[in-house]
Amino acid sequence: MREDVQVLFKNRRPGETLFLDGYRAAGGYQALKKALTRMTPEEVVEEVKAAGLRGRGGSGFPTGQKWSFIPRGKPGIKYLVCNGDEMEPGTYKDRQLLLADPHQLIEGLLIAAYALQTEVAYIFLRYAYEDCARRVERALAEARQAGFLGDNILGSGFSCEVRLHRSAGRYILGEETALLNGLEGRRPNPRAKPPFPVNEGLFGRPTVINNVETLANVPHIIGGGAAWYRGLALTEDGAGTKIVGLSGHLEKTRCVELPLGVPLGEIIEHHGGGVWRGRRFKACLPGGASTAFLTREHLSVPMDFDALTAARSRLGTACITVFDDRTCMLAATLNLTRFFARESCGWCTPCRDGLAMVVWLLEKIEGGTANQDDIHMLQDQARNISGQTMTGAMSGPMRKDYVFKVGARAFCPLADGAMAPVEALLRLFRDEVEEHVKKGRCPF
């Protein structure tokens, strides 16, 4: 079953939240103490780099590398921001982490703040996570009281303030530069890159933005060491464990912690209890709404960054949504695209108008009034809106490493992500799309 290695969920108990006393009794804040008293900030960065931790918010960017981009020795304030604006359909892992163990995030945040020498950190939480916000508030107060937070933490000379920011909804806030605008009280449209946030982020200052789950890993890396952490994964390229969210047509929809690299089919069958109501597996989204569908032929693919990229999808947030054999994949894609179209911030035309047009085309096909030209138009739209991998215009050693994906025509990755299921629909379920047109109705 492979649920024996519990790192992030080791303190999770059904319906309970672990606060300070319990967290300390379970070894909590020892890693912070170790980092502050026995390691230099650079050594913390190197340890996280050596551990091979990759961003758990969906991008998979190496965390230690991101941290090493922050300019050192530059006078003035730097910021660390925890992205807790989890709003991708199918993704609910960060909520589970925060509900179970809020101090784990705070400890990770403080170690990261020390590594980056930032004195102000933010936790940015979405509107719907008020239950988490209350727990984080209490945990912050406890941490402050115990001397883990604020001035001269544990007598180390390092000081850090952590502020909690509650948002008021909108998916685009998950995009890191939109989130920064949101924190600054501006209309949260994404910003052009470069400059990247590590150089000019919050209030124009160097800023690192990490996901909740990413930061929650940090105390364990510092406590257990990079070699132990790397060894947790089943694949050679992987490192650590991953919180996997299960949803859709499964018997057991829940979050589980598994080593990176468990095969997709094993997760669905064993941890999700198999497809519900005795039906057969048809497809799944492996890592949230912005990842491409996978089918039966992919069930042996390990849930890992590189393996899923090779399968023409993405690990994303590793939150799997399963569809049974009675699902109309066109209707599922229509639902997904409606979400993205509604959540477009409207800043750029390909996203604002292009997604609306894709919705219109999918509605036409699903409604049985489309013809072959509409399918071609859908294909063209998907190709035109989605992006291509480009190297950011960064200078020096950052240039070769900081490869990022942006929409070639859209301003930010929202539209690009929106097209992942559409592109996969046309690639994997072309027959189903054609059948809608031929029959003049939905065949399901």
Place this chain on the structure above:
Amino acid sequence: MSQILPQDQIDAWQEKLADHQHPMELAVDVLRAIQHHHGWVPDEGVELAARLLGTTPLKVEELATFYDKIYRRPVGRRVIRLCDSICCWSRGGEDIAAYLQKKLGITLGETSSDGAFTLLPSCCLGACGEAPAMMIGLKLHGNLTVERIDQILAAEGGEARP
């Protein structure tokens, strides 16, 4: 019409914002406070927030109209946000939406005639393991069935319409 924000809260915000290095950082909090007290954010609320934050009403309006949890029109005493994202859709979300609309006698986006409930479609609520789900105010309700909806609505302020 009730006050936009009580004077003691206005004073408290003024004090807090005067000390703040970046007052606009609290713009969403100010709007949420106004909405919490008044039920929604009227033009006067936008103007008050702008005065408190030391900015223009236009800058505040940009935010108030962007975030979908800030209401620029009156809403019912309880706002129901019904998730229509893929996980809830896959587990019967459309049937739940149809039942709620029938029970409340309104369509999505409307307020029941007794002012008890406003029903809004919502993006993913982060409750994918408990789909289908909805929020009423800040409270999450998952694993929805027709029976559970009846119970929840009865507990949340009486049935709006038979």
